[in-house]
Amino acid sequence: MExxxxxxxxxxxxxxxxxxxxxxxxxxxxxxxxxxxxTIQARGLTQKEAAKLLHVTQPRISDLVCGRIDRFGIxxxxxxxxxxxxxxTLKVKKPAQVA
Numbered sequence: 001m002e003x004x005x006x007x008x009x010x011x012x013x014x015x016x017x018x019x020x021x022x023x024x025x026x027x028x029x030x031x032x033x034x035x036x037x038x039t040i041q042a043r044g045l046t047q048k049e050a051a052k053l054l055h056v057t058q059p060r061i062s063d064l065v066c067g068r069i070d071r072f073g074i075x076x077x078x079x080x081x082x083x084x085x086x087x088x089t090l091k092v093k094k095p096a097q098v099a
Contacts, residue, residue, distance in 0.1 A: 029074060030069060032072075032074065032077035032081060032088075035081060035086070036077065039081075040084075054080045056080075
């Protein structure tokens with residue numbers, strides 16, 4: 001399982017007015033949440049089963065699958081993915097050279 005996070009200059013969060021630093025953070029969190037949700041669905045887990053596996057409550061899983069991004073930090077999402085057996089890596093690109 002591989003997650004490729006690439007904050008793009010024209011991401012939806014930037015498009016609706018978030019500053020670049022915050023929009024990059026939101027893109028990462030959204031991508032991690034999507035991967036968790038897709039993994040839960042692919043395994044056919046109920047929210048209760050997923051909660052037990054991820055060591056959280058069922059309402060916490062509900063928040064995740066409903067996309068309540070403000071309730072999750074990157075650290076928590078990485079822990080959840082790790083509990084699902086994913087190997088989480090981060091790829092950072094060098095900024096473009098300024099002429």
